[in-house]
Amino acid sequence: MLEARNVTRLFGQKAAVDTVSFTIEKPGFIGIIGRSGAGKSTFLRMMNRLTDASSGELLFEGRNILALEGKEKRAWQGQCAMIFQQFNLVPRADVVSNVLHGTLARRGMLPSMFGFWPDDDTLKALAILDRLGIGEQAPKRAEALSGGQQQRVAIARALMQDPKVILADEPIASLDPMNAQVVMDTLRRIHDEDGRLVIANLHTLDTARRYCDRVIGMRDGRVVFDGTPDQLTTGVARDIYGADASFNESATSTSIDRLGTAGDDAYADRMLA
Numbered sequence: 001m002l003e004a005r006n007v008t009r010l011f012g013q014k015a016a017v018d019t020v021s022f023t024i025e026k027p028g029f030i031g032i033i034g035r036s037g038a039g040k041s042t043f044l045r046m047m048n049r050l051t052d053a054s055s056g057e058l059l060f061e062g063r064n065i066l067a068l069e070g071k072e073k074r075a076w077q078g079q080c081a082m083i084f085q086q087f088n089l090v091p092r093a094d095v096v097s098n099v100l101h102g103t104l105a106r107r108g109m110l111p112s113m114f115g116f117w118p119d120d121d122t123l124k125a126l127a128i129l130d131r132l133g134i135g136e137q138a139p140k141r142a143e144a145l146s147g148g149q150q151q152r153v154a155i156a157r158a159l160m161q162d163p164k165v166i167l168a169d170e171p172i173a174s175l176d177p178m179n180a181q182v183v184m185d186t187l188r189r190i191h192d193e194d195g196r197l198v199i200a201n202l203h204t205l206d207t208a209r210r211y212c213d214r215v216i217g218m219r220d221g222r223v224v225f226d227g228t229p230d231q232l233t234t235g236v237a238r239d240i241y242g243a244d245a246s247f248n249e250s251a252t253s254t255s256i257d258r259l260g261t262a263g264d265d266a267y268a269d270r271m272l273a
């Protein structure tokens with residue numbers, strides 16, 4: 001389904017992504033982990049064509065999507081939706097309009113400029129919001145929602161494109177543990193129920209282990225691990241994160257239980273922050 005062949009992105013002399021190769025045979029739930037600066041975001045941005053690659057090929061169903069231009073590139077971006085850490089919603093617009101923005105690539109800007117959306121699109125947006133458990137939020141301004149709800153609106157906007165691939169760049173990094181769990185459950189569901197390929201950059205090991213079918217570990221732009229969650233031992237994680245023997249897994253955890261038992265003060269600080 002997807003094959004990366006020596007995908008590389010240079011910034012000056014530095015390779016942010018360095019000859020990355022892997023194959024995904026069928027739609028799965030794939031996690032990419034690695035410490036800050038490992039190249040995870042750059043890789044996803046190349047896949048969505050928000051950033052150009054320096055060299056290499058990324059074949060999706062046999063076509064090199066890194067070489068697409070103009071209309072074909074935009075069509076690919078329609079099939080490959082992206083979700084961001086900061087949700088990227090229009091805060092003052094209502095929730096259903098934000099979801100309808102997922103049709104802009106297909107319909108152009110006019111409907112959004114005049115606030116006119118075709119009825120069938122509006123009904124579809126409402127149905128998606130219902131499916132994600134936030135139908136009653138449809139008329140509210142996006143900025144009035146909690147972070148977890150906003151991220152579900154962003155997922156709904158992505159689903160409006162009916163994409164084959166969903167890319168999620170640190171989708172839960174701004175959320176508290178409870179909302180993080182709801183958002184990860186939602187992403188997992190849209191893979192399980194719709195059969196879409198989901199690739200998520202994750203900064204916590206426990207999330208990758210719990211939700212992913214396969215985990216790719218990146219370090220300094222390179223793939224240093226590619227396997228199943230049960231192969232992701234503490235030793236392997238230490239290699240990926242480039243940490244020494246004092247590496248402590250709980251430092252990369254967002255689990256509610258772990259945080260709760262790690263010390264009430266630390267937990268309270270985190271929740272308050």
Ligand SMILES: Nc1ncnc2c1ncn2[C@@H]1O[C@H](COP(=O)(O)OP(=O)(O)OP(=O)(O)O)[C@@H](O)[C@H]1O
Pocket residue numbers: 011015016034035036037038039040041042043
């Ligand atoms: N536009 C840019 N110009 C120059 N260097 C960049 C640019 N974007 C990313 N980099 C560099 O590329 C490397 C990889 O960055 P990237 O954001 O892909 O890592 P990451 O694993 O996603 O980390 P994080 O989780 O902190 O976002 C870093 O060294 C970063 O400084």
